[in-house]
Each structure stands twice: as C-alpha cells, then as structure tokens.
Amino acid sequence: MNNNNNQTTLLHRFLHWESSTPDTIYLTQPLADGSVQEYSWREVGDQARxxxxxxxxxxxPGKSSIGLFAKNTAHWIIADLAIWMAGHVSVPLYTTANADTVRYVLEHAEVRLLFVGRLEGEAAGWDAVCASIPDSLPLIDLPMSSCGEGTSWQHIIATTEPLQSVHLPAPEELATIIYTSGSTGDPKGVMHSFAAMYAAPAVTGCMYANGQGTSSSDRLLSYLPLAHTAERAVVEAVSLFSGCRVFFSLGLETFSEDLRRARPTIFLSMPRLWTKFYQGINERIDPATQAAVFANPVEGKLMKAQILSALGLDQVHTGLSGSAPLPVKVMEWYRQLGLELLEGYGMSENFGTSHFSLPGQVRVGYVGAVIPGVECRIGADNEILVKSPAQMLGYYKLPELTAQSYTEDGLFRTGDRGELDEQGRLRITGRVKELFKTAKGKYVAPVPIEAKLGNHPRVEASCVTGVGLAQPLALLNVSAETRAALASAEGRDKVATELEVFLAEVNAQFEAHEQLACLVVVREPWTIGNALLTPTLKIRRSQIEERYHNQIEGWGGSRCTVVFE
Structure with missing residues (x-):
C-alpha cells in the first residue's frame, strides 16, 4: 500500500502521481481500429491542464456545474480532472438516460457546459436526446464523440496552453453531483465533497488483496458506467488514490479482448456478468467433467488456472460484486477456482462506502460487516441506518428531504430493511416501503424471495408482487436463450417443467403466506430502454407492477404454476 497519502483530495493525489511518476502509464484506451492509445500521468495532466x-x-461562475455525458473512456477521467482543476463541479449523466431525464438533470443542476462522448447507439443515441439539450448550452466533443456538434477536444488541446496554477480544493468543497438512477420519481442529485471521495479509497483498503490494500501495481478495467457511484469509487477514486493503471473497454463486442488485455488485479462486476462467465464455461466444459477433473489435485489445479486465464481473471486478487445477490452456486464455483467473490453494500449517498465481505469471512446471503470508520445500527421497521466517512453533503436543492433522511444523531436512513448477525454482518431483507399485504392480511417482503429466484440460470430478473391476492406471485424476466426456446412447443414444455420444479424448491424455503402461487414469464424483456430497469439494472418495481396491473389478479387465480404471458 502506498503510504504517501497525506494529500487531502483526489486532485492532490493526481498531482502527486503526475510529479513523482510522470512517465508511468495511467490510462489505456482501445480504439475502433483495434489499436490502443496509452496516456502517462504526465500526458493526462497536460491535457487536463x-x-x-x-x-x-x-x-x-466559480463552482459551476459541468456535465459529463459519455461512456467510459480515458477522456472521461481527464475531463473530470480538468473540471476540478478549473474550480468547477462535475455532473455525470448516464448514457442510457432518455431525453426527459437529460433535460431534467441539465436544468436541475444548472449545467453551464456539457462534455459529450460516446453514447448508447452512437449517433442514434445523440439524435434521441439532442432536442432536450438547450441550443445555448456550450458543447465540447470528447474524442470518439457521438455528437459532432460541439467544439472539438483535440482543437482545444492543440490551441490552449496548459494551466499552471490549478485550483487546489479544500476537502469540504463540493466535487460532484451524482444523480441517482431513479427507481422511483425524478432522480435526486447527491452532492459529494472532495473529502468524501477521498475517504472512500482511504478507508476501504481492508477489502483488497487480503487486507493489504491497493497499490500502484494494481490494474483495473473500467466498463460499468462511471456515472454510477460504484465504478466512480472503485475505478476512478482508487486509481487516483493509489496510482493504479486503468484500462477501458469499447463495449460488448470487444469486452473479452479488453478484459484479457487488462488482466485486472481488481475486478468489479454485477451478478449478471459473473453468472454469464460461469454459464459460458459450463457450455464449453460440462459441469460433470469439471467436477471430475477438479477432484484430481494436479489436473484440477491446471484446469482451474486455464479457466481463469481464458476469462482474463487469472491475475485478480480481489473480485467484487454488488447491486443484487450472487447466486450461491455461482459464488461456490468461483471459490472452487480460487477466486472468492466479495459482495458489498453501499449507496450513492455514502459513495458506496458502507459494508463489505472480507476474505474468509463471507457468509452467504450477507453483504459483510461495516468498513472501518462506518457506523451502522438497525432502527424502527428494521431500517438500516448508516454513518459513513464518505457521506454526502446532501441532496442538491432539496434541504428538507436531506434533513428528513437523517436521524437526530446523524445516521442516514437508507430505506433498506436488514438484520445483523453475531459478527455484525448485514443481511438485506428488502425496502421499508416494499412490504405488501396479501388478502390474508400477511406481510410479504419481496427481496428475499427475488434473491432465491435469481439462482436459476434462466432468470435474469424477477419482481414478486401480490397486493390483495391470496398468495404472491413472481414476474420473471428470462434470458434471451430462454425466449428463443419458447418459440417451439417442445422448448416451452421443457422450460415449464424446469420452472415448476424450481418453484417447488423456492416455496419450500418460505413460510406458507410467502409461497408463490405461480411464476409468470413475461413476453417483453425488461430493459433500461423501456424504463423497467434502472441504468444499474435494478428493477423499477412500481413501473413493472403498473405495466402488468390488469393481468396480475388473473394470473394469481389461474391455478397454473407456470404462466407464459
């Protein structure tokens, strides 16, 4: 672990690496032609300045809001540094945001200038939202921009002398406004200080490399949205704090190649991708064959190494997962390979700095104990209350909501329900406002049931519902492979049989009033585009329930255990 961490902000840390290791490569950007562009700390500093x-x-005006509307690239981070060096505040936007959301964020945050880079669908992505961007708003096109209507980044860099005396922020200054993905209502602007963004990597060292922390020799692959707290905390903040090297991915088509190029030592992913890796290997090597080879100490060690190498994960000392529970069998498979996946819990409001599992202390179904410096207790309605060194300054322009979000002694009301075990490890049991009552007057918490449903390889997401029904039911968003199988009668029968068996297994784990009447396989996939998933792939419960509202009662009373919409 680098011990020279006496600087007080991530910008100070960047200036340290720029001066002490100027020729070391910091950012590696793949290009469309298959080549890569590497940027040293000196080169990043020159362009940012x-x-x-x-x-x-x-x-x-000082501390103006500057928008960042782009997929992850080296220039996303360089632009963020430039915004801070100039004394302004960065406001990231999700590239999956629709026109209404883009308009809302730009207006609400009073964005004075917008950096535009690669977007979802490239030029089509820009065409879908450009009408929501005021004509008077200055635009700067990052390299590889989907826009083409702003001033070119390259032109500005070529014609502007570097700023020598950069703004050195005080820790308490506002650094960024992160708009939540908005599972309900308009997104809220979470204000984070430089102190909070620095505190996150400073206190989370116990999570990495068996407690040794992060170092300048670590490598990271950036592909989850930098507009989201998790990627910002684990990739941008950690890399600036410890001087790590960051590689980028161009997208799904090149992801495997990008991953193998990076050979990351720290890899953050979501359960869906960890599961796809697992399923992909099982398609190539039958699970029974794996089990037989793994039983042989010599051959098993070789095969495990080959599998990790094929995935590009052979150098990973810390594998992180979040946003939803990992299927148990997936977690156990990686553990067999020698990679213990660590689940965690955090929010935009505390810059992801709350709870995390530690190596050797993982308990299935739990997200770990508090990170050092974090305080947690369970309040009324089993609500999880947290005080973090990386706590937000508040919600932008919402002082009343900010005040309501804290207890009298300063703990943040997460809105999540949970319980602690004897070692202080936390289990998430749902949202305070997500409990619903069946016709029998019994309360049902949907999240634990949805976690069990997520263990089936065909299920990509689920929504347990049933207000006023005799028994709850579950709506299932299934994999593309499963949708293809449903095209034939034989395939549909096979899927129905599998799900019937699975439903019996799930119901056996819950009390009578929580057992599901049926599983409903919905026709249209839930996506970010149809607003049924958030940009971080969490379900939008209220929108899903509204979409199927008129059919839910009929499905619940159909007496079928598996229903195809």
Missing part, C-alpha cells in the same frame, strides 16, 4: 485553462477562459 489545457482543458482547465479553456474552462477558465469562459469566465463561468
């Missing part, structure tokens, strides 16, 4: 000088020349 030139862009900061340009921002200064615009005479914007």
């Amino acid at each position: 030139r862009m900061a000088a340009h921002l200064r020349s615009l005479d914007l």
